[in-house]
Amino acid sequence: MKSWQLMLRLMRYRPALYGFGVFVWSIFFMWPLLPGLINRAIFDQLSGAAPAVFGIWTLVALLVTSELSRRLLTQLGTAMDIAVQYNIAGLLRKNMLKRILAQPGAQALYESSSAAINSFRDDVEEILTFSVWLLDVLGHVLFSVIAVGILLNIDLRITLVILIPLLIVVSAFTVANQRIQRFRKASRAATSNVSNFLGELFGSIQTIKVANAESAVVAHFQQLNDQRRQVMVNDRVFTALLNSVYANTISLGTGMILLLAGEAMRNGNFSVGDFSLFVYYFAMVTRLPSLIGLLLTHSKQAGVSFQRMQALLNEDPAAALVEHGPIAPNSPADFGPTSVLPRLQRLAVQDLSYCYPQSQAGVQAINFSIEQGQFVVITGKVGSGKTTLVRALLGLLPASGRLLWNDQPIINPAEQCIPPNCAYTPQVPRLFSGSLHENMSLGLTIAEIQRAQAIKTSMLETDLASMPAGLDTELGTRGVRLSGGQLQRTALARMLVRPSQLMVVDDCSSALDAPTERQLWQGLRQLSSTWLVVSHRRALLQLADWVIVLDAGRIAAQGRLADLLQTSPVMQQLWQIEARSEVV
Missing domain, CATH: 3.40.50.300 (P-loop containing nucleotide triphosphate hydrolases)
Structure with a gap:
């Protein structure tokens, strides 16, 4: 089962809750459409480019009300995020623990206990991060589609320039795809090596003391940390490099668009209100390529996390990782025997x-x-x-x-x-x-x-x-x-x-x-x-x-x-x- 299929199964675990979260965040990210239009009306009235439909103070009141509503949506969306992440994390951790307990005792873990704990913590957190980014990107896509439609009515040529950063970002991610996975696997493996050694160290203190091997043990621990630092730096530097590509591409696109917009205003094709609307929307629309790039990065990292968690399931299918079931603290545990057998004869x-x-x-x-x-x-x-x-x-x-x-x-x-x-x-x-x-x-x-x-x-x-x-x-x-x-x-x-x-x-x-x-x-x-x-x-x-x-x-x-x-x-x-x- 592929990573996107597993993620889809997780979303369907609490469909009403996840669906409501999608709705709230979609409204949240589309909400800036309203203040952009209000700003346009204010500037057009002040410059005399459009007849007054609402008074200035009425528009200002609408703008304040819009901001307060947006803050309320933020609180509601955050509550939905917490609920969704609680359910996803609880389901993944319960299923991993359930399958570990159900596996043959002598072969329950092919990895060490420390590596398993890393999966319960870090890999689950990576899945949660991807689920949050997915909601953010979905909301930005909806906003961008509507915003670009509005901007196309203002100027077709300038609006099409917005697509250039998107193409550059997607191309950069395609080239970096394999390296992202390789760096992430190496960083997780190095982290597991450190955790495994710590677990063995704490369980063998007496042996180390008797053998007078403290210096050698500390030296080996330092070596493992040096290896982890190296691969973690490689991972973080490469991620930062990609982020800089995204940011610089957007900055370059912003400069080009502002030059074109300035020329259009000089020719009388742009009003001040149109320009304010364009700048307001563009600041958010141009974030979409960066968010898509980060989402694709997180999707690959989530794929690595799914693979690591599946390794804990031994021979069980990957679908067992996202098998639906109760996770509430007071719900009955389902780790007991499938049936109480009749009296033994x-x-x-x-x-x-x-x-x-x-x-x-x-x-x-x-x-x-x-x-x-x-x-x-x-x-x-x-x-x-x-x-x-x-x-x-x-x-x-x-x-x-x-x-x-x-x-x-x-x-x-x-x-x-x-x-x-x-x-x-x-x-x-x-x-x-x-x-x-x-x-x-x-x-x-x-x-x-x-x-x-x-x-x-x-x-x-x-x-x-x-x-x-x-x-x-x-x-x-x-x-x-x-x-x-x-x-x-x-x-x-x-x-x-x-x-x-x-x-x-x-x-x-x-x-x-x-x-x-x-x-x-x-x-x-x-x-x-x-x-x-x-x-x-x-x-x-x-x-x-x-x-x-x-x-x-x-x-x-x-x-x-x-x-x-x-x-x-x-x-x-x-x-x-x-x-x-x-x-x-």
């Missing part, structure tokens, strides 16, 4: 496969089933594909195969395998810079009894009692103030306050000592949910109703633990390795 995984790009690693031909209420453990050596399996099952990786919920296929696991259908705690859980309560609720309203039960089941009560502010204790960036075990149990509590039918946990108790881990899972095992757990710990394997053993991305064996210890060499080896590690 049986989950079947058939021929599930996923291979990482440019690699043979992944999982292949995975087949197993889980019955309601079962506690199933996936185990295997490091690199056997355990994490890949659960992420593919939940739709966090674009896997092939089928997922059957009560014998009914799940069409889009990424949108359906979320609470209250499925809940997931990853191997390395992420916490946010907020309080313990905020990290558990993530904005949801949670009943106190439900929260208390989650804290008790995840064995956080003792830790909570030692925290200075209780649930309001700030955890720091990514939960830095918590120990590894506290972080894992906080993530489990966050999952427990969203009761789901299938609870998926990826080795999320590895930081706990063996007795605490055993007690934790004995409590979790008593819950009525169905569990799919990744672990190699013997305490969990002994609790399992069913064990799935992975080896090199395939299921090597599955069954009850006692049977596997008799029949599966891979399981026997894992069991012995884990027994030795627990003794140590």
Whole structure:
């Protein structure tokens, strides 16, 4: 979908609002036609070139009223601009965020988070700038068409000179088109490089300090800034050069027209009123080529911004960027599951496969089933594909195969395998810079009894009692103030306050000592949910109703633990390795 098609879809998002804005600004820009005619009548009366239709003071009153009306239109047009920009910006940002959240988790962003933030800010602002310029140019076109029609009645030859600057501007833009796009892409890329490095820098301060690499890091940061300054200067200088071409072309045209007008007045073909009308209109008409040139420049820059925003959508079509939907702060969010699935009786995984790009690693031909209420453990050596399996099952990786919920296929696991259908705690859980309560609720309203039960089941009560502010204790960036075990149990509590039918946990108790881990899972095992757990710990394997053993991305064996210890060499080896590690 081309940029102009995307822009058209944005305008049609709130057609009444945008249409009213077009109407208001069109009236605003055509309004100077009236004071121009009033000035002409005043000068013609003063010079005696035309009979008096209105008195001088009446014309002056009309002129003052016209100016006051124009100021009122300015206020109304500004309000329309704010409303239109709010809707366009809100729609673009909501759609980008919605598509990012709906994409497979491991490949949600091909660019860094800092680059994505730049798109949410700078690229959206570029689209808004283009939308404003579009209204301005449309109003000027309407004014210019009417004004040129009036001027043609005054003098055909002089009026045609107005077209010369327009032709020069359009020609200059045609020549500069490719360079505009190249400079803008380079400036945005350089800005992203600086933002990306800052994001990595703030997340790696400890590593930099330990390596004593502050000087090298600062030098590299300076180099990135120098590169950004160079390309930004090139972009700004070229834009200023184009603006100077527009301005100087108009100045040249103004001089030529004034010479011709002076000759016409000397020959008696111009009245003083005609001259004042011509000068008044020409000052605005000659702005049109410059505005058109700037609009064309902004259109190319907006095209670059659309391309950058589309890159965040991954495989989604460009139309998803401008998909219409509610954006009001109090409107219901549409990020939830497409449907709440019926009570889980049986989950079947058939021929599930996923291979990482440019690699043979992944999982292949995975087949197993889980019955309601079962506690199933996936185990295997490091690199056997355990994490890949659960992420593919939940739709966090674009896997092939089928997922059957009560014998009914799940069409889009990424949108359906979320609470209250499925809940997931990853191997390395992420916490946010907020309080313990905020990290558990993530904005949801949670009943106190439900929260208390989650804290008790995840064995956080003792830790909570030692925290200075209780649930309001700030955890720091990514939960830095918590120990590894506290972080894992906080993530489990966050999952427990969203009761789901299938609870998926990826080795999320590895930081706990063996007795605490055993007690934790004995409590979790008593819950009525169905569990799919990744672990190699013997305490969990002994609790399992069913064990799935992975080896090199395939299921090597599955069954009850006692049977596997008799029949599966891979399981026997894992069991012995884990027994030795627990003794140590």
